[in-house]
Amino acid sequence: MPDYKYLLIGGGMTADAAVQGIRAVDPNGSIGLLSAESHLPYNRPPLSKGLWKGDPVESIWRKTEAAGLVFHLGRQAKQFSAKDKKVIDDCGTVYTFDKLLLSTGGRVRRLPFGGDNIIYYRTLDDYGIYREKGVDVLPGETAAGVEGRSGRLAVVTKGGRSIEVDGVVAGIGIQPNVELAHVSGLKTGNGIVVNEFLQTSHPDIFAAGDAAEFYTPTLGKRLRVEHEDNANTMGRAAGENMASKGVPYHHLPFFYSDLFDLGYEAVGELDSRLETFADWKTPFREGVVYYLERSRVRGVLLWNTWGQVDNARKLIAEPGPFRPSDLKGRLPA
Numbered sequence: 171m172p173d174y175k176y177l178l179i180g181g182g183m184t185a186d187a188a189v190q191g192i193r194a195v196d197p198n199g200s201i202g203l204l205s206a207e208s209h210l211p212y213n214r215p216p217l218s219k220g221l222w223k224g225d226p227v228e229s230i231w232r233k234t235e236a237a238g239l240v241f242h243l244g245r246q247a248k249q250f251s252a253k254d255k256k257v258i259d260d261c262g263t264v265y266t267f268d269k270l271l272l273s274t275g276g277r278v279r280r281l282p283f284g285g286d287n288i289i290y291y292r293t294l295d296d297y298g299i300y301r302e303k304g305v306d307v308l309p310g311e312t313a314a315g316v317e318g319r320s321g322r323l324a325v326v327t328k329g330g331r332s333i334e335v336d337g338v339v340a341g342i343g344i345q346p347n348v349e350l351a352h353v354s355g356l357k358t359g360n361g362i363v364v365n366e367f368l369q370t371s372h373p374d375i376f377a378a379g380d381a382a383e384f385y386t387p388t389l390g391k392r393l394r395v396e397h398e399d400n401a402n403t404m405g406r407a408a409g410e411n412m413a414s415k416g417v418p419y420h421h422l423p424f425f426y427s428d429l430f431d432l433g434y435e436a437v438g439e440l441d442s443r444l445e446t447f448a449d450w451k452t453p454f455r456e457g458v459v460y461y462l463e464r465s466r467v468r469g470v471l472l473w474n475t476w477g478q479v480d481n482a483r484k485l486i487a488e489p490g491p492f493r494p495s496d497l498k499g500r501l502p503a
């Protein structure tokens with residue numbers, strides 16, 4: 171029976187960061203990593219960025235290494251007992267542990283598709299940024315289904331359109347993988363619920379990454395974040411705390427993406443229902459958009475504006491009160 175001081179369930183970026191966190195505190199404790207994937211941990215963002223532009227597949231690997239680390243790949247954890255400190259996988263293998271991490275991420279949402287388009291994607295379309303790259307944006311259209319048609323695909327919309335295509339990429343978000351935690355008796359909500367030390371409702375079981383719901387003091391609310399910075403930072407913090415470092419996770423994660431030659435970084439709450447103030451240097455190409463609620467800044471979108479993530483975090487932590495006009499030039503584009 172494999173027996174580990176630290177057992178990690180999940181083989182993603184969070185698990186890799188947790189291995190590093192454990193080793194930063196405990197150089198010797200045995201680590202087992204159980205992943206449903208047959209691959210070693212790899213970076214996800216290059217899948218939709220670098221690889222399509224010709225970056226080599228070899229560039230994505232995380233190179234997860236540590237003395238005393240054993241991988242169990244292609245194995246799915248089916249259940250665990252917090253009391254007996256045992257996990258059972260889909261092949262019937264039983265693993266024992268002192269500390270357990272759940273970094274089970276999420277899985278692609280099931281169709282039906284739909285939801286609101288992000289306001290800036292629409293606005294960019296108004297400014298022709300998509301069109302000039304040969305992309306038609308169909309704002310307000312809801313995809314109702316995909317049909318196979320003589321070797322091609324047809325996306326059928328609620329509005330009755332049928333669009334023939336060679337392939338479909340569904341960017342429809344994920345839902346957190348909480349079933350394992352749930353059937354094993356841990357508290358779940360919009361994710362696996364953790365305290366500021368990233369412990370679940372059982373103190374020897376931790377959760378981090380896309381699957382975890384945590385409290386962020388800066389915003390004064392619980393969040394679940396599906397982004398790289400959170401996977402890396404929270405994964406590492408969970409590993410350190412599994413190895414008894416005892417440091418609270420108070421990080422306010424940021425996220426980023428690229429749209430052709432434009433890029434953005436964003437911190438905090440970017441909810442289009444909040445009041446916004448846009449401070450453009452060049453409209454929709456370079457500037458800062460502030461999201462406000464009750465005279466406080468809740469989120470900052472840095473649009474082609476770099477090196478301001480930490481300043482944005484500090485601004486969100488400030489009590490205000492702010493009027494939108496106070497924010498003009500506050501974070502220089």
Ligand SMILES: Cc1cc2nc3c(=O)[nH]c(=O)nc-3n(C[C@H](O)[C@H](O)[C@H](O)COP(=O)(O)OP(=O)(O)OC[C@H]3O[C@@H](n4cnc5c(N)ncnc54)[C@H](O)[C@@H]3O)c2cc1C
Nearest residue numbers: 180181182183184206214215246247275379380396397398
């Ligand atoms: C294509 C793509 C592009 C992205 N681009 C960006 C970006 O530009 N910017 C950004 O900030 N973020 C981006 N992200 C998001 C970011 O990569 C994720 O937030 C991050 O990868 C989450 O890591 P995770 O380890 O928590 O979860 P996951 O990567 O989902 O890993 C979960 C792991 O758990 C395993 N698992 C689940 N259940 C079990 C079980 N019962 N037993 C064993 N193993 C199990 C899975 O097989 C998987 O290995 C992107 C993600 C994708 C997929």
